[in-house]
Amino acid sequence: MTRQEIPVFKTREENVAYMNATLPIRESFDLIQRDLLIGGRVSSFYYVNGFTSEETMLKIMDALLKVKEEDMPEDIWKFANACIPYIGVDVMFDFDQILKSLLSGETCVFIDGYRACIVIDCRTYPARNVEEPDKDKSLRGSRDGFVETIVYNTAMMRRRIRHPALIMEMMEVGDSSRTDVALCYMGDRADKALLKNVRDKIQSIDTDDLRMNQQSLAECLFKRKWYNPFPKFKFTERPDTASACLLEGKVVILVDNSPSAMILPTSVFDMIEEANDYYFPTLTSVYLKISRTLINLMTIFLTPVFLLFMQNPNWLPKVFAFVAVKDTVNIPLIYQLLMLEVAIDGLRLAALNTPSMLSTPLSVIAGLVMGEFSVESGWFNAEVMLYMAFVAVANYTQPNFELGYALKFMRLALLILTALFNGWGFVMGCVLVVCSICFNKTLSGRSYLHVSLK
Structure with missing residues (x-):
């Protein structure tokens, strides 16, 4: 996906004019612009109401209002490092990235005299409690589950795997939605060919949005054949299961706003696994x-x-x-x-x-x-x-919902063929079931019956 890069203008007035022309500041009540005087210079804050931590932002503004005119450095990086007492601070020079950060919940600050934008990550997302998923329960083990916030999900896996080889690459998919997608893997264990294939497929996706989050991504990654109902991906809502798969050398894909992880590669034997198999x-x-x-x-x-x-x-x-x-x-x-x-x-x-x-x-x-x-x-x-x-x-x-319906469709085909052609129909139905499993290819190109030895 190629986007047009528009550099930040020389003056704050030009930057504010561009931001107000691009964003519906007056029409949309949750897009806020506020002008303040920092070190004798006019500054404009942009943020999304509901995504910003008010307590954190108040402390940052209090520190900025105390900056004196003689303390204002000429370099914006020095200002960001010396005058903003916060960890999540970045400087951006491209409006495309600035708009994406703003609409993701970060606060963007334009200061007169600086040809760049200061981006402060003091966002907070509405999120439900981390609790055990209803579908994938375990008699033993942890009682936490993935939620709709991708940062929380990566943190739950990082908590279980304290190894520097755990890599989580962040990408975005969708021209309008610009959905965050995290590609998680163990650098010393994952199949490099599979990893490159998955990364290239995600980066080459040309779509306007991922309206149904993970399911939309799955359909973009693998154009499935409608006549074969067996699922191509394994999904889990448990961070312990996803972490175990990472340690086995598999690749895990997380999508923002989706409380589950997509696991690759997979086979029919992986589909019938559940969390209890790891704890017994x-x-x-x-x-x-x-x-x-x-x-x-x-x-x-x-x-x-x-x-x-x-x-x-x-x-x-x-x-x-x-x-x-x-x-x-x-x-x-x-x-x-x-x-x-x-x-x-x-x-x-x-x-x-x-x-x-x-x-x-x-x-x-x-x-x-x-x-x-x-x-x-x-x-x-x-x-x-x-x-x-x-x-x-x-x-x-x-536990796999799609596999349950795949088995149901195979059963219906067997029933109809047996009713129509009696014994020969039953034989044809059995051949259909075997062929649907044996000739089903996953995203990695492997057979559905492939067994990993890791």
Whole structure:
């Protein structure tokens, strides 16, 4: 992204005229300009109301108002270092960077006689408390989670990795939004080819904004094929998980205003990991991974296999004869399964949008009406309800939301192909699932089944 560089003018009046012509100072109430007399010279302060720490700014202004005319140095750097008792002070000579700093929350000061702008970083962002994320909980370990402020997120990882090799590169993406993006990696462990690929892709992004933050960045980095639903990135809201991935040699991408980290490279085995796998002993974590993998496979194949055997009762082994549908089938099984797939998503959306005080009544109503009454009315068979209930609960055994829907789409394809072409349709569906996983490429160009040995 190339931007036009406009140098700061010679006089304060010219600089103020340019700033007031560029910014809607009069129209926008939160953009503030204030003129003060510092060392006998007229100075103009620009800041965003709501981003500036008032207590810090009052102390800085108090110190500036005490500067005498004979104490004003000729060099602006000497003035910034000697007269401003604050750490976060910089001098800028380009209006593009000045405007970006101002709209990011920093205070910009133009002083008559200086052909530059003093930028004071005394901003404070509205932020929620650092607390454990609801989606990615852990039985052990820390109880903190990423928030929407990128500086807090980098600090939480820096707190865990006190090593000089930890590098966090700051970039910006979007012509209008100019969103801060942090590329985090261990300089002595990260794959240099992958790092260069990711850095070049971020720097070459040509977009007006990242309106949906991390998701918009992911779509700009990797133009996914719509027919393959498996996710290309792993996301986590836990700083301990992100720090562990950094120490494994992976690359972590943070986006301002997004309370999660994007982890690269990734594979299907990384997708099914969760925070508990890092805190339990090896034997326990391996058992949990195997159990999670088997349950995920069952979510894909349980209902299609059930449908296949119900369409071909003679294929069902005698030892499993009890799974056959005993009651009258009023609606074909495939329609029952598809309706319940949609109904489960409807209940999930209803629970998401239901106020917490009404969640318990909603659960009772859904359990009674969708469960017992729907079977007694003849709409659904009890066996179908049982297997779909297992599938609905099993989807929550893995933390990745996108992976859950990818498994759901594979299950739907298997169901439809099995209903249309019977046994051959089931075989075609299995081939489709295997090909979707094996031929899925991540941003690093590696196979989805790649296993890192680090």
